Amino acid sequence: MKRFIIILIGLFTASVFGQHTITLQECYELAIKNHPLAQQTALLETQSKLDAAVISTAKLPQINLDAQATYQSDVIEVPIPNSTIEALNKDQYRATLSVNQLIYNGGITKAALQLKSAELKTKQKQVEVHLYQLKQQINQLYFSVLLAQESELLLNSKQSLIQAKLHEVRSGIQYGLILPSSDNVLQAELLKIDQQFQELRSNKSVLVETLSQLIKKSLTGSTLFKKPLLETQLKTNLTRPELEWFQFRKEEIKNSEKLIASQNAPKLLGFATGGYGNPGLNMLDNSFQTFYTVGIKLSWNVFDWNSNKKQQQSLAINNEIIESEAKNFILNTSIELNKYDYEIGKIEGFIVSDLEIITLRKEVLKSADSQLKNGVITSSAYVTELTNLYEDENNLIQHKTQLQLAKANYNVIKGH
Template identity: 45%
Template sequence: MNTSKNKYGTINSFLLLLFFPFVLIAQQTLTLDECFDRVTKNHPIAEQIELLRTKSNLDLEAINKEKLPQLDLNAQATYQSDVTHLPVALPNITVDYANKDQYKATLDASLPIYNGGLIDAKARLEESNTSVGLQEVEVNLYALKSSINELYLSILLIQENRSLLEAKEKQLQTRLKEVKAGVEYGTLLPTSADALVVELLKIKQNYAELDHSKSSLLKRLSFLIGNEINNNIVLQTPTVKITNNPLSQRPELTLFDLQKNQIEKSIQQLSKSKLPKLNAFVQGGYGNPGLNMLDNTFTTYYYTGLRLNWNVFDWNKNKTERQSLAINKDIIDTQEKTFELNNNLELVQIQSEIDKLNEYLTIDQEIIPIRENMVKSAASQLKNGVITSSAYISEFTDLYEAKSNLNLHRIQLLLQQIKFQITNGTYGTN
């Protein structure tokens, strides 16, 4: 018999180990940091990162190809009202003038020798444009953190309240058993248990309300982070490290710096465009006439040389454009100052909420022990038939509300603390 028991015990242990991973999978957990990480990878906005980088590589490739020889194929057929001819007739000489209908096809090749660094300036501006675009994506993704924070902690509050509701249900069931025992032994009236039964039914309604609210919030959170979340998932309470770093690290501030740098690169490109440009060129052609205007036949020809281009006067167009860009830079400075002002105002408001909630929690922690003592006294009185179950429920409900307020204020404090760090740009940098 002992051998048989050991055999079955081994089999049961093996089955437990076999199905243990599935038990772990069923009890999934989720953290706030995981939500932040997933939204930066799965949100449609995040897809722009790879697209911007690919676009930048293509644009830089196109710009650098301006340094390579350029080939142009040209062809034309013309008819003109007159052609070059001698004003006088030469004795004993017949001149074959060019036809009024003329044809030519050319292949032109040019190679930039000096362009004042304009091509490199274009490349630097393109890199700056890409940096601005990538940072704008970062700003948009960062803005989602506040929404995720509020959703996550709202779900966490529901989760905490459900646990509190379960504890309340167990205590009421214990009281109900005591009251039923009193009714059975004749020490309490038969109706003494009715109020407790009704209160337990209300708890079932509360369960349904909490479960539906949690399901709705989880669906919204799922859409944001791009992952399906099981309704049975357990959210972990975030830990907040309080930092005294007064300097804001918001991605918007980096964006302002990149935008100003972008303007500097644009000004540099405009300055380079004013410099002279020197190209080497060669042209090969086939036409009638060729270079010899007196040869009225189709012939090949070529010529080569250097071409200098310098726009010495443009009615100050280049200067005006650079002045306009400088004003844009000043506008960005004002936008940055406005952002910092509004951000600091929001931080002051959040800090005020944090201070208020800390005071609330201190008072909650003083109220709950008093309420617990009152409920213990009421439970004893109910058991001995001194008070009705309705009177006991009134005291018990006050205790539950006090604990609910403690949960609410604790989660609200956590929400504001994380919101403060998100607003200041320091969350996750400690």
């Protein structure tokens, strides 16, 4: 006997620990990790590095190779009688190699790199915002599965109770204590429970499959969904990714302002050109020659018709737009949190009432059970009281699940 009990305990332990389980937090992490949008974070970083490399080439020497051959209808001649200076050839040839080196451009390159870095942060945070919005969708699916899971257990309990009662009724009919055909009501109720099982399992399968596709992880009807322990902490600061997104957008504008401000700064270039051609730099020497020039060049856009100022004003307006969007987001989020705060309080009140109702229903069912055994009431009356208790217990499960869902949504809206 002891050996048999040990075997049973071993089988039970293996089944429990071998069962695949999943938590709400795991669903969050898997959805964010495996969603197609998640790939954009790395792609945006790669793209930004390429763009930054292109911008940085402004610091490197710029090398140009030019070659040309021309034929002119006329050339310069020296109007001196009996001069030995030959006229230039009408066909002329030149090949040059030029090197330009940026010495100073008012910090445009640095400002452009900083702007590119700020744009990357903004875009990556925007991806995070989109992914964060998946959480409420996951909440709805996860807690719907939890509700189906709990309802199935409750329905199982009701089925077991009716099966046991059916055995008692049949014994009572056999000994003439209960009216014949009283078991038909219980058998009909069992058939109805089978239908409820089918519907419940079908709905649960759809929910599990949908969640499985969303998080890109294989889930089955036997997967155990763990109940999360959720608490709401009111009056805490928002930590939503949208707030950082607004801040990054404002930083992007600041970097754009720096870039625009540096565009009108003086630019200093060094240059060198070497070449070979006919004629060379000496226009009086009608032969192929090598030549070179070196120098420095200063360029300064003194007046831009207030273009720079107008661009700065446009950016200032964008900054105000972002400020208004942030305030609107905080307002709407606060309204949503207040709504869920009242919802949580309402459901908690329902749960207290549910517990009281269930206590009373159990007393009524206990009395009905005794009356059925003594033949005072019919099986139909007993099933009615049992169904009333089941419905009230099911209401309790629904309210508990709704409470957990409301808390989960509250935490997601708050940014936790």
